[in-house]
Amino acid sequence: MFNLNDIIRPNVLKMRAYSSARDEFKGAASVFLDANENNLGSLAGEGFNRYPDPHQKKLKSRIAEIKGVRPEQIFLGNGSDEAIDLLFRMVCRPGQDSMLHLPPTYGMYEVSANLNEVEMQAVQLTADFQVPVEEVLLQVKSETKIIFICSPNNPTGNLIEAESIEDILESFHGLVVVDEAYIDFSDEPSWTTRLKEFPNLVVLQTFSKAWGMAGLRLGLAFASEELITVLDKIKPPYNINESTQALALEALEREEALKDMVEEIVQERELLLQSLPDLPTVEQVYPSDANFILVKVKDADGLYKFLLGKGIVVRNRSSLPGCEGCLRISVGTLEENQELLKAIAEF
Structure with a gap:
């Protein structure tokens, strides 16, 4: 008790x-x-x-x-x-x-x-x-x-x-x-x-x-x-x-606007979940109930630095147990997500 x-x-x-x-x-x-x-x-x-x-x-x-x-x-x-x-x-x-x-x-x-x-x-x-x-x-x-x-x-x-x-x-x-x-x-x-x-x-x-x-x-x-x-x-x-x-x-007092924002973020999350697996460097995309996605790639350190060079900041989580080779990517706007996908494809 x-x-x-x-x-x-x-x-x-x-x-x-x-x-x-x-x-x-x-x-x-x-x-x-x-x-x-x-x-x-x-x-x-x-x-x-x-x-x-x-x-x-x-x-x-x-x-x-x-x-x-x-x-x-x-x-x-x-x-x-x-x-x-x-x-x-x-x-x-x-x-x-x-x-x-x-x-x-x-x-x-x-x-x-x-x-x-x-x-x-x-x-x-x-x-x-x-x-x-x-x-x-x-x-x-x-x-x-x-x-x-x-x-x-x-x-x-x-x-x-x-x-x-x-x-x-x-x-x-x-x-x-x-x-x-x-x-x-x-x-x-x-x-x-x-x-x-x-x-x-x-x-x-x-x-x-x-x-x-x-x-x-x-x-x-x-x-x-x-x-x-x-x-x-x-x-x-x-x-x-x-x-x-x-x-x-x-x-x-703007609770309705919250619902619209969450819906848009979830839609963009689903588009990323569909698009990321098609990129050559991506090995695994984990399911997400949040506003970010954990992605396992072939060279996490290399891709992380490459994205920084493009002015795109994500989170390298490779040092955490169970997350070896993984980047954590927040869901951005439509334009930001397209820029991200283009950059990963170039790596």
Whole structure:
């Protein structure tokens, strides 16, 4: 049986969150002399002299409507990287606890583990980039506090089988973090629809991909209200700035445009999936549920440098286990994709 208090670090359980006067104040006020702000105004524009809402109430309320969850189940971070880091800080004791990840996968799990002095346990994905569940559960020990599962996975692009994630959620008594940065490009439902079933489930998403807001740095974590309360307690008080909150609220009113963009990206992805196998240097094109494609080629280093010479930047993933000889190629515009295909054909 999962009990969140059993895995939270004792010092985190005991600590008190930072509290401002505006957290403590209830009612209406017209004069604010509590936060040492510049009451004359801001050189950056109207409103920026005040600290942003530390609880992001308006933004969370709108996100909750779109995602079909409660605002209390949402944590907003400075990119999903902040949520990843805070999850480590919440449950992993430096120098004592461990995490488990499934390479090849997103590199920030390892970076955050190293930063927080958390031991890394790695179980490599199978040849078809799925989770070997039995091996994962055999590797779990009492000090293992978090398992990270990226689905659709980066850099491979594929969804992880739901049955595998279910088995781990039911058998592991720590946090299971399902990173869904690319879920908008897939036809499968989000794991946010199953938060009630699994109290140890944390779902990560981002506004950087489908929503096109990478420059705003806004990530999301969805989990039980109990878990989100702890994340809110340990986050910096004003981690989401005023501009990001305001621009994100504007973007959320253009949900129909999101659907059109995703549809166009998926169409371009399918055209690339059809065209790339015909090129002489391409050995294998892996299926994708994301906005990128993993491609195995005869000379990954040579092609990578050749494309750079043409002003085309892709990602060389050859050093990752299971991705030898592979490039990861983001889906671009029609013109960019045609330029890419032409350049690969010339190599």
